[in-house]
Amino acid sequence: MDYLLESQIRGLVQGCVRRSDPERKIWRDSLTGFAQIDDRPFDRLRTWAGEGHLLPDDILPGAESVISFFIPFTEEVTCSNNEGTMASKDWGETYVRTRDLIEEIGFEITSILEAGGFNCGVHQERYDSTVKDLVSPWSHRHIAWLCGLGSFGRNNLLITEAGCSGRLGSLVTDAPLSTTPMPEAEYCIEKQGGSCGVCIGRCAKGALTEEDYDRYSCREQCLDNAANLKGEDLMDVCGKCLTKLPCTFRVPVFSR
């Protein structure tokens, strides 16, 4: 187990975030988790996330470990999306900037691991193939969960120690990294047996309901926002179901 390598990777992710946003206006401190493949049930990904889901070995033959990171948005960015039914411009722009930052972090991690004699593989999202059924063959949420970064919320999103407002990235390597412990309990209040559901009330489109989550309807709302925001990049976002919640910025407090 190479603890030095893990702290280097954590430092690198955080360094990229700070370099891209020295004034801390966009992103809070990043979280990074690791899983050695034999330590966690990666082979069950196809059961949980669908037959077509890739295994780490499909991305990098000989893969030993997976790295996942979460880049949380600041209160300023997140709260800009609190009011109304349409997404804020700040939210849309931050989503796009974070996508680029995640790509940059992937390159940087790859170069330090390659310098140490290891290989890395990153799943290249081909959005065209996702659009048809809106299901990716590489679920960052499942990967982050297996890397101990958090647990699933009623809103379908991964809730981390820094809440659910942010974006995830992940990559695969043949470096043997030590596995981050899983959270000791569920983070979502409802999943702990409490009563909450604030996220459901936030979805004016009705895509997230008591019964279900309709990704096609959610996608429609994201495209309406893209048409409304009209940027250089497609800002197909919404995110109402992850803002103004008890789990937006932190693990929600639940008392029985």
Ligand code: B12
């Ligand atoms: C396609 C896509 C969309 C589509 C379809 C969404 C869908 N399929 O659910 C549309 C455009 C509608 C969409 C909407 C949104 N998206 Co989107 N989307 C993706 C993308 C590219 C693929 C998702 C996917 O198909 N995964 C494969 C399927 C099988 O797994 P899954 O979606 O991860 O979902 C599973 C879990 O929720 C899981 N689950 C729920 N509870 C539990 C409990 C347990 C124990 C387990 C094992 C699993 C589990 O079950 C689901 C099905 O199996 C990912 C990036 C990626 N590659 O992961 C981003 C991603 C999921 N999106 C993200 C976000 C933030 C959004 C939006 C808020 C839009 C926005 N940015 O403003 C909404 C949120 C909708 C919601 N409440 O889930 C983030 C989520 C971050 C987080 N904290 O979790 C991701 C990870 C992007 C990123 N890089 O960070 N998205």
Ligand code: SF4
């Ligand atoms: S708002 Fe409440 S029910 Fe929804 S994900 Fe957060 S803690 Fe869970």
Ligand code: SF4
């Ligand atoms: S992203 Fe918007 S439309 Fe989709 S489930 Fe969340 S609140 Fe509803």
